[in-house]
Amino acid sequence: MKSKTSPQIAVHLGRLKLKNPVMTASGTFGYGEEYADYVDLNRLGAVVVKGLSLKPRLGNPPPRIMETTGGMLNAVGLQNIGVDAFIEEKLPFLRKYDVAVIANIYGETYDEYKKVAKKLSAAKGVHALELNISCPNVKKGGVSFGSDPKVAARVTQAVKEETSLPVIVKLTPNVTDIAVIAQAVEKAGADAISLINTLTGMAVDLKTRKPYLRNITGGLSGPAIKPVALRMVWEVVKKVSVPVIGIGGIMTAEDALEFLILGAKAVQIGTANFINPHATMEVIEGIKDYLTANKIKDVNEIIGTFQP
């Protein structure tokens, strides 16, 4: 039985308005087109595209992935077509949809971050930028920008100077105190903070005694990391006032609701897309069902209602 009025599920991340709190996580949804046959992109809160760099990146040699208990390791190494090719070849496709497009960006230097940000800000059809300062699989840049609060603040500020788009900063969990980094990027002007990126991990092949990944280490994702992600989101929402986006092992609406209750304004679905291309749609429907069942009219009414 359908209720007469569907609950209100739009959320605001500062000035960025989303139809619902469910977005895709960068690196797990390609440039959108890879899943357009499975998912009506118009129904998503936002599409966050694969991390873009100034020049195309080759990525790491294979093997790049390995299954683990309740998750997977990846060491793709930010293979991407580069910001110019994205604007020319991929963005026109996304413009056809009525969906917020968030470009995840990556640089090896402050200057590269700035240049990528500038190009995307000039292109029509990008609604926000997400700074990847947290990729564990690249030698330069990536996580090294995200593990020092001063450096994280400087890259945030550098990008803010180049763009009028909302800037989301995506944090790495591979630090001692994630709240310190969150506070630093907030002070530097971040409009929102997303967390967590993958946890650095490894797997060993007993037959060969070699690593399963050519890169030796990789980023762990999937339901195995959800408890860590929840703990870190909790630590961050207590310390910052900008909107927080929860990421990490979300497979179901129940998982997403845990993050929202903790205080995340929105969530990103990542690895779940790989094994269930309809995961985002199921999470959106599941959130609505939960709200209806609990007679809650607006999703915002449950955000941050955690009772410790």
Add this chain to the structure above:
Amino acid sequence: MAKNIYIGEISKNKEIQEDCFLMKVKVAASFETPLPGQFVMIRIAGLNDPFLSRPISIYSFSRRNNFCLIELLYRVVGKGTQIMAGLIEGSQVEINGPLGNGFEIQAVGKNAVFIAGGIGIAPMSLLIENLSRRFPSSLMTLYFGAQRETAVVGLDKPQKLCHDVNVCTDDGSLGEKNLVTQAFQKDMKKFLPANTSIYACGPRGMLLSLAKILNKGTFNCQVSLEERMACGTGACMGCAVAVKDKKNTLAYQRVCADGPVFNLRDIIWE
């Protein structure tokens, strides 16, 4: 918005050779007819361990009155296939597919040569079926290699449809005691590059030695590759293979979305 995840019902799952299973899965009639070389991502409905779906190439496909029957021939190599092997009739699986690009089938000349190693016979069998229907006048030759007699599998259709089937085993327990690539090399003079298409699927070592054999000549050879995959749809970039791109420089392509069939000449063997 065209693609669905199909819920398949297993109608048969039987060990037909040592560690080799034939699984028959019933799916809805709307399932797209696969091209030879295409694959499905399969997972056990509702189970999160193993976490990822498994890519399995399509061995056979048929349309029935109100459903389709997908046949998968697979070898138990790890945790995922081990669990698949334990599924009983009536169990449900989730099927995403058909995925990837199949073999490019040109108007085959006089000869079609198939080289298969072990479970690599699976896509070859579907290809042989398809080609024999479309080009009944072409001469089809299969070279098949396996470790030993108990690992010889999937030859039923090729033996009916090919003009010549050469079986090699490493220990000589069935057919010739030889490597499949060497058996082919010995016969190579019989085929002219201008009117021969070669198709291959098998372990990396087999494909590498085939690459060396064909390196000097001008034979056109398409190979179907295997790689660990997370998504199967081109998004995760996990199943990378090193190839020479149009500019003749190294690029990593996705076995799932850019392949799994590649031109043998484009592959960079590291």
